[in-house]
Amino acid sequence: xxxxxxxxxxxxxxxxxxxxxxxxxxxxxxxxxxxxxxxxxxxxxxxxxxxxxxxxxxxxxxxxxxxxxxxxxxxxxxxxxxxxxxxxxxxxxxxxxxxxxxxxxxxxxxxxxxxxxxxxxxxxxxxxxxxxxxxxxxxxxxxxxxxxxxxxxxxxxxxxxxxxxxxxxxxxxxxxxxxxxxxxxxxxxxxxxxxxxxxxxxxxxxxxxxxxxxxxxxxxxxxxxxxxxxxxxxxxxxxxxxxxxxxxxxxxxxxxxxxxxxxxxxxxxxxxxxxxxxxxxxxxxxxxxxxxxxxxxxxxxxxxxxxxxxxxxxxxxxxxxxxxxxxxxxxxxxxxxxxxxxxxxxxxxxxxxxxxxxxxxxxxxxxxxxxxxxxxxxxxxxxxxxxxxxxxxxxxxxxxxxxxxxxxxxxxxxxxxxxxxxxxxxxxxxxxxxxxxxxxxxxxxxxxxxxxxxxxxxxxxxxxxxxxxxxxxxxxxxxxxxxxxxxxxxxxxxxx
Ligand code: CU
Ligand code: CU
Ligand code: CU
Numbered sequence: 001x002x003x004x005x006x007x008x009x010x011x012x013x014x015x016x017x018x019x020x021x022x023x024x025x026x027x028x029x030x031x032x033x034x035x036x037x038x039x040x041x042x043x044x045x046x047x048x049x050x051x052x053x054x055x056x057x058x059x060x061x062x063x064x065x066x067x068x069x070x071x072x073x074x075x076x077x078x079x080x081x082x083x084x085x086x087x088x089x090x091x092x093x094x095x096x097x098x099x100x101x102x103x104x105x106x107x108x109x110x111x112x113x114x115x116x117x118x119x120x121x122x123x124x125x126x127x128x129x130x131x132x133x134x135x136x137x138x139x140x141x142x143x144x145x146x147x148x149x150x151x152x153x154x155x156x157x158x159x160x161x162x163x164x165x166x167x168x169x170x171x172x173x174x175x176x177x178x179x180x181x182x183x184x185x186x187x188x189x190x191x192x193x194x195x196x197x198x199x200x201x202x203x204x205x206x207x208x209x210x211x212x213x214x215x216x217x218x219x220x221x222x223x224x225x226x227x228x229x230x231x232x233x234x235x236x237x238x239x240x241x242x243x244x245x246x247x248x249x250x251x252x253x254x255x256x257x258x259x260x261x262x263x264x265x266x267x268x269x270x271x272x273x274x275x276x277x278x279x280x281x282x283x284x285x286x287x288x289x290x291x292x293x294x295x296x297x298x299x300x301x302x303x304x305x306x307x308x309x310x311x312x313x314x315x316x317x318x319x320x321x322x323x324x325x326x327x328x329x330x331x332x333x334x335x336x337x338x339x340x341x342x343x344x345x346x347x348x349x350x351x352x353x354x355x356x357x358x359x360x361x362x363x364x365x366x367x368x369x370x371x372x373x374x375x376x377x378x379x380x381x382x383x384x385x386x387x388x389x390x391x392x393x394x395x396x397x398x399x400x401x402x403x404x405x406x407x408x409x410x411x412x413x414x415x416x417x418x419x420x421x422x423x424x425x426x427x428x429x430x431x432x433x434x435x436x437x438x439x440x441x442x443x444x445x446x447x448x449x450x451x452x453x454x455x456x457x458x459x460x461x462x463x464x465x466x467x468x469x470x471x472x473x474x475x476x477x478x479x480x481x482x483x484x485x486x487x488x489x490x491x492x493x494x495x496x
Contacts, residue, residue, distance in 0.1 A: 060244035060342060062205050063099060063188060067106040073113045077102060077127070079172075079186055080120035087235050087242045091217040094121065094184030100240040101207045101261070102170070102188030109163040109192060115155040119147045125181055127155060128173035128431075129190060130300060131283055131452045133163055136432050136475035143173040143431070143476055144401055160470070164434075165194040166283035167257040167302040169207070175399060175490065179482035183211060183231055183263045184219050185240075191257065192283075200306070201252040201351070208297075208318070208341065209261040210236045222483070228326060228390050229334040229424075230264030230481035236318065236339040244342045250311040251351030257304060260297035263482040266321040266336050266425075267297040271344060275308040277357060283434065284450030285360040296321070298427035300453040300480040306357060309346035316341040324424035324458035326390070327381070334424055365448045366413060366436045366465035373414040375406070379456060379479065379489060381422035391488060392479070398488030404474065405491035412468045412495075420456045426484060428462070429453045430493070431475040435464035453480050468495045 066075050082095040096102025107113060119125050126145045134141050134157045147153045168190040172181040189205055210233035212220035222231040238244060248254060260267045270293060277289035282302055295303050321336040380393050391398055395405065408414070415438070418428050429452060437449045441460045456462045478490030 058243065058245045060204070060206075060241060060246050061239055062104070063101045063207070063239065064097075064103045065106050066103050068108060068111045068113070071108075071111050073105060073107055073111060075103070075105070075114075076116040076118060078118040078120060079125060079181075081122075084185075084240070086211065086213070086237065086240065089213070089217060091213045091219075093211065093219065094181055094186045096186055096188055100185040101209070102186070104189045104191060104205060105170075106191045106193070107159065109159055109165070109195070110161040111159050113155075113157040113159075115157070117147055117153045117155060119149055119151055119153075121181075122149050123177050123181075124148055124174050125172045125177070125186075126153070126174045127170055129157060129168060129170050130429075131166075131168040131302070131434075132157065132159070132190060132192075133432060133434075133470065134159060135471055135473055137473040141431065141475075143175075144474075146174060159192065163192055164283045165192045166280075166285075167191055167259065167304060168283070169259050169261060169302070171261065175401065176486050179227070179231060179263045179486050180222070182261065182482055183222075183233065185209070185211060187259075187261045189257070189259060198255060198306075200255045201248065203255045203257070204246070206238050206256055206258045207240075207261050208236065208238055208259065208267060209240075210234075210263075210265050225332055227483045227487065229332055230323075230483045232262070232265045232336060236262075236265070236341060238316075238341050241342075243340075246342060246344045248309040248344070248346050249348045249351050250309050250346045252309045252346070253351075254307045254309070255305070256307050257302065258295075258297065259302050260299055262299055264299060264334075265318075266299065266323050266427075267295075268319040268321045268338075269295045269297065269303075269316065269341075270319060271307065271314050271316045273312050273314040274310050274344060274346070277306040277308070279304040279306065279360065281449070282451040282453065284448075285363060286447060286449070287362060288359055289357045294319075298453050298455060298480065299482070300427065300429055301451070307344075309344075309351075311346050311350075313343060313345040315343055324422070327423035363448045363450060364436075364467070366467060367438065369413055371415045371465065372409075372412045374417070375414060376417045376419055377406075377477075377491070378419045378421060379426045379428070380420075381424065392484045394477075394489055394491045397491070399476075399478075399485075399490040399492075401492065403492060404494045406477075406493040408468045408493060408495040410468060410472050410495050413465065414468065415463060415465050417461055417463050418454070418456045419461045420458060423458050425455065425457050426479040426489065427453050427481065428456050428477065429480040430466065430477040432471055432473070433466050433468055433495075435466050437462070438465055439463035472496050
């Protein structure tokens with residue numbers, strides 16, 4: 001087994017080790033059971049400087065939080081074109097309940113979410129609860145539902161008692177306009193509480209998205225080329241804000257839950273000068289938090305991150321990322337540009353030194369289990385078909401919701417080799433059943449790494465293992481560059 005190259009480690013999310021830990025080592029204590037409020041939420045425990053600064057325009061705002069009670073969360077989400085302010089300009093974006101991002105849903109394993117989706121849009125839509133392990137059928141997380149303009153649809157999501165804790169999110173998933181609607185602003189976070197919450201000074205939610213407008217403040221309409229490359233906006237926001245600030249005291253430990261809600265943009269995040277420990281990507285948890293100085297989030301990925309404040313001011317940046325080109329001489333590149341996202345300042349009295357982060361609950365490792373099946377799925381770009389003569393296919397076929405591409409016997413343990421013959425990266429998302437990352441570009445993964453969006457780099461392959469247990473039903477897998485999904489790079493899987 002050759003060691004991970006830097007390139008591959010980049011793909012996998014965690015890069016390198018923190019060079020020096022200069023800040024105080026800070027406490028990661030277990031909560032004394034039965035704490036009623038999630039510890040570390042901002043309302044419960046705002047940072048002292050920040051609470052004074054709250055309301056000043058520069059402080060990072062967080063979306064409204066809707067919390068379940070007695071096992072239930074009932075809400076209405078209204079999707080509409082709304083006047084909002086983005087980067088200081090009055091513009092019109094697509095929002096849920098008038099805000100960008102939409103509300104955060106905070107629930108526990110075993111809860112039932114009842115969600116009335118009201119569409120005031122002028123195009124069909126629907127909703128996907130990305131990463132949630134809930135039924136893909138009926139009025140649950142069913143991407144085949146179509147909600148017509150002006151209509152209301154009642155969703156109901158039943159979380160199992162053993163639902164994994166972590167950060168999830170919601171966004172539209174109607175084939176043909178999912179990229180446009182996500183890019184327009186329709187997304188929000190779902191948090192499933194930890195059974196034993198990790199104690200931190202405060203918890204923060206960072207939904208990172210990009211967007212673009214024309215000169216009159218209307219949403220940018222993507223060109224054919226942009227739809228082939230995957231559209232990226234020139235404005236990169238955190239919770240709908242640009243240039244926001246965060247403050248903490250040196251030594252304080254914070255939990256950051258970070259979503260890449262961009263429709264195509266890959267994030268390569270750094271917060272130089274601060275100590276970062278990655279608990280896991282998506283709902284996965286590493287056996288031990290990984291000391292990192294860079295995190296790659298593909299579209300749809302989330303990071304569950306511990307930030308320990310080190311005195312000084314640091315900028316959260318996303319760095320350029322080369323995700324390939326359309327191939328051939330002079331064909332456009334899809335290189336993602338970098339951007340400054342926010343400023344984090346640690347100042348004032350140091351927090352007392354504390355204990356190291358405890359080990360996390362161990363996760364299942366499918367490398368130790370015999371597989372009942374192996375499959376290869378091939379992601380490709382080429383003519384004829386699609387847009388501009390460029391078809392986006394899986395196993396040579398563009399998406400057809402009437403066809404089942406992959407039939408799975410319930411209980412199967414399968415190894416899938418995802419082959420990308422094209423010149424662009426295609427981050428691969430499977431609904432309902434998480435994937436254990438086994439190998440990327442020929443390099444085996446160290447440790448147990450569960451995700452629901454995995455990298456499949458240009459002219460490369462990725463191996464994952466999947467346990468098709470628990471839920472059954474018909475759903476999809478696809479490239480999470482949503483323009484590619486809209487262009488056909490999606491297949492139907494049925495587990496029965
Ligand atoms: Cu998604
Ligand atoms: Cu793609
Ligand atoms: Cu999807």
